[in-house]
Structure formats: structure tokens, C-alpha cells
Amino acid sequence: MKIYLKIWRQKDASSKGKIVDYTMDGIEGDMSFLEMLDILNEDLISKGEVPIEFDHDCREGICGTCSLQINGRPHGPDRLITACQLHMRSFKDGDTIVIEPFRAKAFPVIKDLIVDRNAFERIQQAGGFISVNTSGRTVDANSIPIRKDNADKAFNAAACIGCGACVAACKNASAMLFTSAKVSQFALLPQGRIEATERVQNMVRQMDLEGFGNCTNTGACEIECPKGISLDNIARMNREYLGASIKG
Amino acid sequence: MSSLIKSSIARKVVMALSGLFLVLFLALHVTINLTSVISPDTFNQWSHFMGYNVLVQYIMQPVLIIGVIVHFVMGIVLEIQNTQARSIKYTKYKGAANAPWVSRNMIITGLVVLAFLGLHFYDFWIHEMTYKYIEANPEDPTRYYAETVEKFAPMWRTLLYIVSFGLLSLHLWHGFASSFQSMGLNNKYTPSIKSFTKIYAIVIPLAFVFIAIYHHLNPITH
């Protein structure tokens, strides 16, 4: 396959970036999207150019490091996968592919396609935990029975990989899906109910401070989420937040 | 409570509540208007009641105006914040791949409806205010029907009304059900709410359009 690439290049956080064109030949459908970029980089290195920096690590869709906006969609055209799971068979000969970093004011570009997602870190530090010491001197695990459907829902929310595709997809660059997934996981479990009020208030406050946009319920985040995190979580967070605000 | 006012979720809730209030008002409005097609006398009675009842005039009307202003001002504030949240735009952004047009363009449908409201206020509200308070005319419980029908005589106005209601329909299509999500109501009734939203978003604007066309086609002949 021959592929025409338009890739965002930006030297560092303070430089201005631009789209640069590259052409690649001999691409096979069995290659993963990132392997295609590996080959491009090898080519650039052999020509003495600086290779394209992009974030990636596990390459199996679980670490949440990869963060490419591919042809206008986070993680590319396929659903329920990350960019590292995307294969070139999703494209055809002669296609033009535009690759950009995830864009949000709260995700400044570090270099080329790499963005700084520390805003997510700070949201979780604000309350994404249960305040129990790690001494292990807790109750026996089976002394807290949990309804299976609640346990399953909590798991589904906890499956978030923190990649930021929800922010990247949202026309408002809102981080509601990410934040609500964490709030929901704990809100659904008896262990997490104890500090549910403070948690939701602190996490939402931090989310707002980071400069993400407001949720307008377009649902783009849910469609683009590689782990299929549901909009129900956002409703749950809204509910939790309202409840918490009324309580004081 | 203070956190409620400042947070993004609170702003959504304000949008949702004011929006729902306006949705309810639309139902009332269309009901009264429909009587103009069925029975001019009933329409006149209702209109007179609305125009001269103390409760309606001094409580409900200000509340409605505040509701409209809050909804629009907050909508614009949110839009500005949302635009700022992505300071550098994408070269290529495929919004249509993951969200319907209506949900992504509430500001457009909303602003058109706002512009329409300007005209609508000029046509009816300003007229009423002038009639009642500036010119201080005496009460006339029979004038409303004729005045309304007369407004739809010009083709341009009727067309403008039709287009505006089309956009109102789109605005409702997303906004109505969305307001429940914003307030945290997402449960087993959600599919029903969504279906009801779609019916509502079609039926109410369609009724307004019908009324406009009906009066345009059936002018009062003296």
C-alpha cells in the first residue's frame, strides 16, 4: 500500500508546530499503525532527520499511553481500540492520513505528537482513592459482599485507561467521562461510599481548575472511548455532585 | 452550596432546569395558540386572561423572561468556555463520526431561536406592552384573534416562523433529553425519555408551524 501522511511536527512546547507531509510505500495490512510509524522513523533516521516523537508503551491497548488523533478521530477510525491496536488493514492504498496530537488547552503539546496529560493525574490525586491504609489489617475480603451487578458496573467504570480520547473527541474538550468513571467506580462500591461526598466535590473542582470544557452531552466521548466507558457514569457523577452539594 | 454555583456541573444543571422550564412553557403556549385555530373566542378569552391576570403578569411573566435570559446567557458563557478549552484547533476533526449534528450545534440552533425570539417579542410582547402601558388603551378582550391572524398575513414572516420552528425542533431534539442526563437522571426510564423527546421535538414545533400556515392561508376577510 502507498500511504500519504500529514503529521503534526512541533519542536517543543514553546515552538509553533505545523503539518508535514510524508509518503510511505510498501505498507502491509498486517502492520499495526504504530509499526508503520516505526518504519517511517527508521527511514527518517537513515536520512539524518529527527524522527517523529509519539507516546506509546504497551502496544496492546491497556496502558493508555498512545494518544494520536488519526483522521480527525482519537485512536483512528475503528471503535473500541487504541491507536496501538489499529492495523493498517483499516486503510486502503492511496489513503491520506492526518495524524495530530490530542488537542485540549489542558493537554499542552510537549513535542510532535506527545501531549502532557498531568491534568488527569491531578484530578485523580484530588480524590480518586479510598482513604484506607495499605497495612492489610483490614477485614476479610469476603466480609463485604457486593451485588454482582454493582461489582460489574464498578469494574466497567474502572476499566478506563486514562488515555484522554474522551477529551480529544469532545468538541468542548471536556474531561467528564474520565472523571466520572473514577467517581462511579467508587460510588458503586460500599467501600467507596464513605467519602463519596468529598470525593466528587474535590475531583470536579480539580477538573474545572484544569481548564477542560463543559459537558454538553454530545456522547462523542462514549463512542470514541477505547474501553467503552458509558455515559451513565457522567449522569451518575452529576447525581453524586448534586447530592453532595445539597448535603453541603 | 457555593460549589454548586461555581462548578461546570452546576452550569449544566442551570442550563437543564431553565431549558426544561422553557420546554414546559412551550407546551402551554402551543395549547393556547391551538385554540386560535379551533375557536377564536376561546383564544381571545385565554389571551385576555394571560394578559391581565396579576399572577401571570407580575410573577410568571418575569420568571419566564428571567428563564429565557438565564438559558441564553449561560449557553453563551458555556460556548465561550468550551471554545477556549481547545485553543489550538484540529486540522482535521471528524465530529460527525461520533456525535449527531444537533448535539454539536446547539449554539447555532439556539442563536437562531434567540433571533426569532427578538422578532417574536417585537411582534407580540412589545406590541402588548405598548398597547397596555404606553398608549394605555382600555381592555378589549376580543382583539387578540384578529391581531394574531393579521401578523401571519405577510409571506416573509410566516416563512421566518417556519424556519425558526424547524431549528427549535433541532434544539429540542438534543436539549430535552439531554437536560435529564445533566441532572443525573439516567436510568431505566431514559429510553422512554429519549423517545418522548423525539415526539415532543417534532410535534410542538409542527403545531406552531401549522398554526402559522393556517392563519396565513385563512386571513380574516372584512
Added chain:
Amino acid sequence: MGILDSKIPSGPLADKWTKHKNEIDLVNPANKRNIDIIIVGTGLAGGSAAASLAELGYNVKTFCYQDSPRRAHSIAAQGGINASKNYQGDGDSDYRLFYDTVKGGDYRSREANVYRLAEVSGNIIDQCVSQGVPFARDYGGLLDNRSFGGVLVSRTFYAKGQTGQQLLLGAYAAMNRQIHRGKIKSYTRHEMLDLVIVDGKARGIIARNLITGEIERHSAHAVVIASGGYGNLFFLSTYCMGANVMAAWRTHRRGAFFANPCYTQIHPTCIPVSGEHQSKLTLMSESLRNDGRIWVPKKLDDAKAIREGKLKPTQLKEEDRDYYLERRYPAFGNLVPRDVASRAAKERCDAGYGVNKTGEAVFLDFDAAIMRYGKEKALTSGLKDADNAHIRKLGEEVVEAKYGNLFQMYEKIVDENPYKTPMMIYPAVHYTMGGLWVDYNLQTTIPGCYAAGEANFSDHGANRLGASALMQGLADGYFVLPYTIGDFLADDIRTGPIPTDSEEFDKAEKDVLDKINRLMSAKGIHSVDYYHKKLGKIMWNKCGMSRNAKGLKEAIEDIAALRKDFWENVKVPGAADDKNQELEKAGRVADFLEIGELFAMDALERNESCGGHFREEYQTPEGEALRDDKNFKFVSAWEYKGEPKDAKLHKENLIYENIELKTRSYK
């Protein structure tokens, strides 16, 4: 025993840990505030250690090369975590978990360490549940378990196929709580480049800020290395792309002994290599072997026809299939330990029965399970006379509920539907049992320098059982280090902050800068990946699933030559004072090129077959591993002496007082 004092407490096995905890020194809470600890790596071991130590009151600094601690590769562990809870009432106990682990490790691990691991395993589950880790539950609301390879009980706790993710997020949440309190300072996108030793004690590290390229000095009273394993030296592996041995290796270069480098786990169920472009391999969880049956064709002709695409696997009759694991190991069948399953796959493929284009794949077939579950489901749903198509549909639904995400992952990569046609799998490098030598306290041979999780060598012997890595990482971090590190730090309550302007820091920083300059100023002929791939090929072909003296000797020479070539001719574009992924990779590959040689030396030295280390010269007539307990019942601990070839071997004799050494049999 000389320098290798394992500090195993005396007394009966089951009392050792309690006794030890009662006897070691403690640091009082007020003094902990005056003590700093550096933790390198934020996976299960590092993350849990950081949270626990910060909770105790120490000032913790964590370092990870990823942009968030949550992205450490522990997150990719799929199947589960073992614990001897005996919730299923199937006869499990601490002793049985201990026994299975020692046996699974082919009698090359330390009894006392493994027993402690089993002893704290139940506590890990309690801890994780109270942290909000959403383990799978049954309809009664209690925790569910499943079985893993090499054991006869059901003791594996899981969260779908994402157990590692959920456990890591639990540890990460505990870290976040401490970051929020200011007790942990988290340095992300930072890489440790050297260990700083002051007066014989580990007192800090040199790290590179990967965004700015700045070289930074960080001091502490103790340093914990929890940077994972070194399996990425094979280039193709199930490790994440960034996994590296830098922190552990540079610690080794500063004096910490490196133990059993040749013990590598080759996982039997990975998606086979598809071409030259391949950058990494993807694991299919071992849990799949609960229901999948592994087979190859019985006849060579059929295998050939399948390879050429002339025959479909589903067309092959039952009697023409060779379920070789069930045939060779009737007692454990498809659930034999990983080393056994991997070697058996290699044996069949080498004999010409491989089933993909390259001849390096076997089938993992769910057809029988789909039909079995389908029938069960049909009966419980009251469908007495469901036809086969309906039963299959019901069965597929059950299998999807159990393994849906794995099947989806497979289909995305291979572009074949595993519900309809058997999966193709082949072994791949997955874990390294070897690592920094540590004593019972997890302290390396450098005082004040500790190693935890996969970075140390202690618990898995020559082969790790499934679902034990998560257990060990969390045991080390939550329950072992927080006690044992106090024993060392008790002497440091009056030391005060360690200055970073000392001669030792100057020297270490200079060494690091020199190394970077050398990399940046090499001739620039081949890229870093060129060398990494070459190294990987040498390792896979000569130090992989089966090894022999001739190949290992060649590997030692080949790697030394490749290393020389690398330092002269590697090409690192860009600048050192900038974000530079090629420079990051170059530093890591430089270390792989050293440990690779030590790996081969260790494998050559060990004239026996045990666990993941299979020497062709030492096997039974049936092709099973032949251990030599008389001569090799020891831990190889290598001391750095300059070049890898000069490394000096120290032996820690392994003493078995509670387990009788037997030939491992899964027949």
C-alpha cells in the same frame, strides 16, 4: 557462603516471618519524617511500596519513565492474582501455595521467601478489596476464583482479563492519596541513569528528565529498585516497548549482584510473529487454557496443507488432531506450567507440525468448550432439544462473557474470528525470574539499596507460575519492604538530609554525561533498533526456549561483538538536551547488550535443565528437563567486574528443609 548472607531467620518455616518482624529494628514515627526514600519504578511493586512507605511517614520520591505511574506494565497482566484464601474449599492453604510455587519454580527458589509470599497472599486480597479493586464476584456477592497452570486448586482472583490493570490502579490510587498529602513526590517522564553510593550505602540516583533532557541529582537514605524485568532484550516480547533494565543494571554496575540472569519465562500462549515489521508480541492470557485445547495435526501432510492454506483447521477430523499436552501430561493436560507448555509447542513445531505460514504456531481451540458450555446453558435455560447451531450460539455467549476482551484483541491483530476458527499461538518472552540478588529483607548486596517485584530474583526460582507475579509485586511492596527497610533506616535517624553536592554525586553525574556524549557522538551508521533487533535474534536463537553449550558460547561472542559495533556506529539523531526517544532507547539497548552477554554466560554455567532454562544436553529420554540438584542447587549471583565476561560468580546454596526435592512431574 561468604558475602551472600541471605539473612533467613531461624526457626520453623511458618514462624520465620513473624519472628523476623518481631526482631528487626523499627524507626519511630517522628523520625520517619526525617528520612527520604527513592523508589524507581511505579508498577505493582514500586507503586505499592511507595504508598505504604509514605503512609508510614517516610518522604518518598518515585520515578518512572512513563507519563503516569498508572502506565507501568503491571497494567497489562491479564489473568489474575493467586492467594491461599481457600474460599472455594478445595483444600488450599499457605503451605499448598508455597509448595506449588517452589515446585513450579523447579526447586530453585528460597523456601523462606516463598513461604512468606504465601503467608501474606490472603492479606493482599483483603487490602485490594478495601481499596475498591473490583474483583469478579458471583451472584451471592462474594469473590470468584479460577484455575491457573501448574496447580490443582482454584485460587486465582481476577477482574475479567484486566486483573493487573485493576490492581495497579489500586496501588496508584493509594499513591495518589499520598501525593495529595505531599508525602510522595512523583517524578514522571524521568529515567534513572545511575545509582549514587556514599560511604558504601545507596544514597541517591542520577536521573534524566526525559522532557528537557536535564540531568538531575536526587538523594535519599535508601533506594528501592522496582523497575521490572529485562525480557525486552529479546526485542520481541510481551513487555511494553519502554521496559528496560537500566535501573537494575546500573545498580549492578555499582556493586549489586545480579542473580540467575538466564531464568526467563517464555509464555506459551502469545500471538505468533506475523512479519519483519513486528515491534512487539501480544499475550493471550493463560486463563484461556482453562477452556482452550491445544493441538497440531497428527499427520505432517495435514500440517503442510494447513500452512499452505489448502486445508482449514476446522476441516480436520478429531482423530487427525494431536492434543499433545493432553497426550503427554494427562494429569494436568492443557494446564501444565508455562515452561512445559512452551517447550512442548516448540517440540511439535520443530518436528514440522507448525500451523501458520512460518511454521511457528499451534492451535488453541475453543470448539469443545463452546459446545460444552452451550449444552449446559441450554439445559439450565430449559431448552431440552436445542439444535447444534443454537447450542453453539449459547456456548459462544458464555465464552464471550469469560474471555470477550481477549478474543476481541486477537481478532483485531490477526483478523480472524476465534469463535469460528481456532486461535494460533506460539510462545514468547514474557517475564524474567532472574534479577538483582536480594536477601530476606529484599536488600541487594549494596546496603540501603533494595529490589522489589520482577526486578529481584527471589521467589519464582527457574519458572514462575501464572498469577504469581502480581502476588509477588504487591507482597513486596505492601507487606515486606515496609517492615524490612526500617531495619536499615533505623541507623539513619540522625543522618539528616543527604547533600547532592558531594564528590560522589559529581562523579556519578559525570559518568552519566560521558555515556550520553559517547552515544550522541558515535559514527552514526545504524539506528538503535537495528542493534536491538540483532541482539533479539541472537538471544531468541541461542538463549531462548532451548539452549546448548555451543550456541551459548557463540552468543557470548556475538553479543560482545555487537556491543562493540554499537558503541562505535550507533546513530542517535537529535540533541541530548531535548526530548529524544532515540537517545532513551540507545541507553537502554546499551544495557541490554551487556546483560545479554551475562545471560548467556549464566546459561552456559548452569549445566542442567530447570524450569525456563532448558539445556539440550540435559534432558530425559522423553525430552523432559533433567535437573541436577547435586551440583546446581544454588542461586548464581554475578558480581560486576568491568566487562560482562569478567563477571564473578558467587553461589548461594539453596536449602530445602520443608520440601523434598523431586523430579517435577505433571503427568
